[in-house]
Amino acid sequence: MRQSAEGQRVACLGVGVIGASWATNFALEGCEVALYDISQDSVDRAMEHVRHDLDFLVTQEILFPDTADRCFARLHPTTDLAEALKDVRLIQESGPEHYEAKHKILEQVDRYAPPDAIFASSTSGLLITEIARGTRYPERCVGAHPYNPPHLIPLVELTRGEQTSEECLQWAYQFYQSLHKEPIILQKECLGFISNRLQLALSREGADLIMRGVCTVEDIDKAVTYGPGLRWAFLGPYLLMELASSQGGFVVADEHFRSSAQLWLKDMAKWEAYPDRWSEVAQTQIYDEMAHRPAEQGNNAAEIMEYRDRMLIELLKLHKKLHQRSR
Ligand SMILES: NC(=O)c1ccc[n+]([C@@H]2O[C@H](COP(=O)([O-])OP(=O)(O)OC[C@H]3O[C@@H](n4cnc5c(N)ncnc54)[C@H](O)[C@@H]3O)[C@@H](O)[C@H]2O)c1
Structure with missing residues (x-):
């Protein structure tokens, strides 16, 4: 039977472009989502970003307005890491793309995360073995690379480091499947993934x-x-x-x-x-x-992004990867 994401507590650490979209994805699937970043400004911007993405799904008739509100109510913004990590099962890290930043985040995660929490990095192509040097628990670190925007694109590339446990990898695989993602597991670690x-x-x-x-x-x-x-x-x-x-x-x-x-x-x-x-x-x-460009396809970054999301939604419908959500 498919594992269910519903009710799981997850934390998004670093809620810029990717972290905010992950938060939307988790909330859409019924998770309780902590959004953590280093400044109140970043957290506030991420909440606006999620609200915008949910409202857009309403305009595209993918979500009912009250469902979007229920998703939004599952978000818990904070700049307190201990609060963000309380009782979480998955930590989705989307901080800056360099080893020092990932190590700094992991060092703090070690202090507050529950012992069974999985640490999944959104890294675009750094090695998990190297990232995991920042923690005392490398066995529970996995790479979970999404494609932008994660709340619409199904692919997640899962990579293991030298010390990632098989249990952690399999848990992650099933968890992302339960989010209706299309996870693939790299058989060997490599920079940049596939x-x-x-x-x-x-x-x-x-x-x-x-x-x-x-x-x-x-x-x-x-x-x-x-x-x-x-x-x-x-x-x-x-x-x-x-x-x-x-x-x-x-x-x-x-x-x-x-x-x-x-x-x-x-x-x-x-x-x-x-x-x-x-x-x-x-x-x-x-x-x-x-x-x-033709005006209906957008002439600036914001318009082109909206065009991208509209077209992605049409493609996802063809793939039968998008269903009207009423939860
Ligand atoms: N942008 C993409 O298309 C894309 C796609 C897939 C994966 N990624 C990966 O996702 C990660 C995030 O990328 P992004 O484009 O969202 O970057 P971003 O710059 O938009 O967001 C990074 C966020 O991390 C925060 N941050 C910095 N230090 C932190 C700390 N110590 N703890 C918590 N948060 C901290 C920043 O304040 C910022 O909000 C990177 O590893 C990137 O390679 C990016």
């Missing part, structure tokens, strides 16, 4: 093409959005290759493309340091792209 390595490979090749003058930022964004991105929303690259040849099958498709692909591979980006001026070039072209 999805961010894939994303970075794509992004490096895009940067290379732009800096060589082959195309613009907007061309790359269009190529992904109206090309492979449409298919990737439903099928991964290897299943798509399985369908790529008229004779059928991956091996035939691979043979068909192999000699050409080997020429491309020789020409593709292999650098490890970003080209000079890359970020200025990209930023200028992103502003250009934003300025002349």
Whole structure:
């Protein structure tokens, strides 16, 4: 039987972009959620962020207004770590992305967390073995990397450090499943995990093409959005290759493309340091792209974010991953 998240006490430590969205996710699934950050301002901003996300789900007819209010009532904002960690089963850490910050948080967690609490880091790609050097209890540390925004995107990449216990990993797997997430477990620890390595490979090749003058930022964004991105929303690259040849099958498709692909591979980006001026070039072209997008797709960051969330909701409906919630 599926474990239930309902009624579980969880703490979100660090409630910026990711921590606040995790808090929304946990509250939607019936958890009692402590939101902790180092300043009252950050906690207040996170509460506004969650309220905004819940209200948006109401406008999209995913939540009834009184359900959104009930979710909001499950949030417990605080700047007192002892209070945040009282009786929690899961600690979702979403602090800054460097080892020193994670170690500082873990050192304090050791003081106040219940002995059976699982510490799950949202890290985008640091090693859990290294993060866990900040605690006396490395066996209960696991990586639980979400994709932004976690309250809408189902993927969670679970990684174990050298000392993570099997019990901790399995508990986390079942817990995220109970939140209707799609957890996957990495069989070996590696920097950047799976999805961010894939994303970075794509992004490096895009940067290379732009800096060589082959195309613009907007061309790359269009190529992904109206090309492979449409298919990737439903099928991964290897299943798509399985369908790529008229004779059928991956091996035939691979043979068909192999000699050409080997020429491309020789020409593709292999650098490890970003080209000079890359970020200025990209930023200028992103502003250009934003300025002349169709108005209904958004012309500034806030509008584009709302467009993203609306489109994600439509996709999640197709995936049958979003059901109207009435709890
Ligand atoms: N932004 C993304 O797209 C994304 C996606 C997946 C995972 N992540 C990961 O999630 C984590 C958080 O990223 P973010 O984008 O939300 O960053 P953010 O800067 O928006 O939020 C970080 C929060 O941590 C707080 N903080 C700092 N020191 C703290 C401490 N000692 N205790 C508690 N809170 C503290 C900050 O005040 C801030 O509110 C990082 O590890 C990041 O790599 C980010």
